[in-house]
Amino acid sequence: MLYEFKDIIDPSMLPSRRKYLHYYIVGLVDGEGCFSISIKKQEDTRFGWVIDPVFHVTQKKEGEQVLRLLKRVFNCGRITSKPGQEDTILQYVVDYRKHLFERIIPFFKKYKPILKWREFQYFAEIVEGLEKGEHRSLEGFKKLLEKAYQLSEDRRHTLEEILRSIEERVGASETIRRGP
Amino acid sequence: MLYEFKDIIDPSMLPSRRKYLHYYIVGLVDGEGCFSISIKKQEDTRFGWVIDPVFHVTQKKEGEQVLRLLKRVFNCGRITSKPGQEDTILQYVVDYRKHLFERIIPFFKKYKPILKWREFQYFAEIVEGLEKGEHRSLEGFKKLLEKAYQLSEDRRHTLEEILRSIEERVGASETIRRGP
Numbered sequence: 001m002l003y004e005f006k007d008i009i010d011p012s013m014l015p016s017r018r019k020y021l022h023y024y025i026v027g028l029v030d031g032e033g034c035f036s037i038s039i040k041k042q043e044d045t046r047f048g049w050v051i052d053p054v055f056h057v058t059q060k061k062e063g064e065q066v067l068r069l070l071k072r073v074f075n076c077g078r079i080t081s082k083p084g085q086e087d088t089i090l091q092y093v094v095d096y097r098k099h100l101f102e103r104i105i106p107f108f109k110k111y112k113p114i115l116k117w118r119e120f121q122y123f124a125e126i127v128e129g130l131e132k133g134e135h136r137s138l139e140g141f142k143k144l145l146e147k148a149y150q151l152s153e154d155r156r157h158t159l160e161e162i163l164r165s166i167e168e169r170v171g172a173s174e175t176i177r178r179g180p
Numbered sequence: 181m182l183y184e185f186k187d188i189i190d191p192s193m194l195p196s197r198r199k200y201l202h203y204y205i206v207g208l209v210d211g212e213g214c215f216s217i218s219i220k221k222q223e224d225t226r227f228g229w230v231i232d233p234v235f236h237v238t239q240k241k242e243g244e245q246v247l248r249l250l251k252r253v254f255n256c257g258r259i260t261s262k263p264g265q266e267d268t269i270l271q272y273v274v275d276y277r278k279h280l281f282e283r284i285i286p287f288f289k290k291y292k293p294i295l296k297w298r299e300f301q302y303f304a305e306i307v308e309g310l311e312k313g314e315h316r317s318l319e320g321f322k323k324l325l326e327k328a329y330q331l332s333e334d335r336r337h338t339l340e341e342i343l344r345s346i347e348e349r350v351g352a353s354e355t356i357r358r359g360p
Contacts, residue, residue: 009294013292013294013297015291020200020203023195023201023204024204024206024294027208027209027210028207028211029207030204030207030208030246031207031208031210031212032211032212062295069294114193114204114245115239115242115243115246117193
């Protein structure tokens with residue numbers, strides 16, 4: 001039995017082996033988890049925007065013990081109230097890029113989400129690109145942005161708006177080629 | 181690899197062993213599943229009401245392959261559109277009591293839900309009670325009703341309303357003792 005979690009949950013309620021617990025987790029995350037990339041305006045950066053990856057899992061308050069289990073298994077992240085639904089909803093959130101790169105992504109490459117596989121793949125490519133510093137060049141930044149829009153188009157700004165705003169900022173000296 | 185599901189999903193996307201897939205399923209169900217007992221008016225029954233257990237798992241249309249996986253693993257149930265959200269939401273539904281009793285309940289006794297353990301326990305007790313025919317006596321029917329209300333009070337009728345309607349139907353000849 002997994003006595004290592006006994007301060008969080010009665011071990012008799014858990015799968016008997018760590019590996020089984022990992023498959024439980026990928027099933028749970030396939031339902032309730034989210035690999036998201038937000039694009040935020042931030043004036044003090046080179047292109048005026050940041051690409052911000054976040055992994056989170058949402059639960060009603062009564063499910064807190066499972067979020068604590070995730071935090072222990074991944075050994076990173078934090079549990080917070082969901083903004084706007086503070087009284088009822090909790091989230092397990094990992095947004096520190098080093099932890100996403102070193103802990104979250106390798107886990108889900110090994111224990112593959114089924115429903116969220118496509119979403120996870122874009123997420124992993126973007127995080128890996130950021131880790132390599134691809135966002136520091138204009139071409140690299142645009143490529144990562146386009147990938148983020150392939151992952152989801154449900155965003156406050158269109159890709160065209162952001163590319164235009166970058167173009168204006170960087171100036172006419174650098175030519176911005178648009179992807180297909 | 182689990183080639184037995186290859187008509188549903190690329191086996192390389194699945195856990196490598198059946199047992200691992202079962203832990204994935206309990207994680208998914210802990211998030212997206214529901215063990216529910218509905219209480220429905222039905223005039224042509226002895227007490228005028230039926231106790232109707234249903235297990236279902238909800239998914240967006242894109243998640244259909246996982247519902248097909250569940251149907252194959254449990255070897256029962258059906259996949260339908262969710263009433264009112266036919267265009268976007270699917271449900272895997274098991275409502276045939278024999279299948280709940282013989283397939284669904286034993287599975288989740290072995291692969292325990294963590295978040296939904298309490299809900300599952302009430303569900304299992306009610307299904308087992310129905311299988312034993314406890315609902316055929318007035319006392320047994322009331323006990324099962326009370327259990328259903330312990331599982332959830334979010335219902336169209338209050339327990340008191342239903343007990344009163346049964347009392348009127350059965351008549352003054354049988355005394356209806358109320359539970360604590």
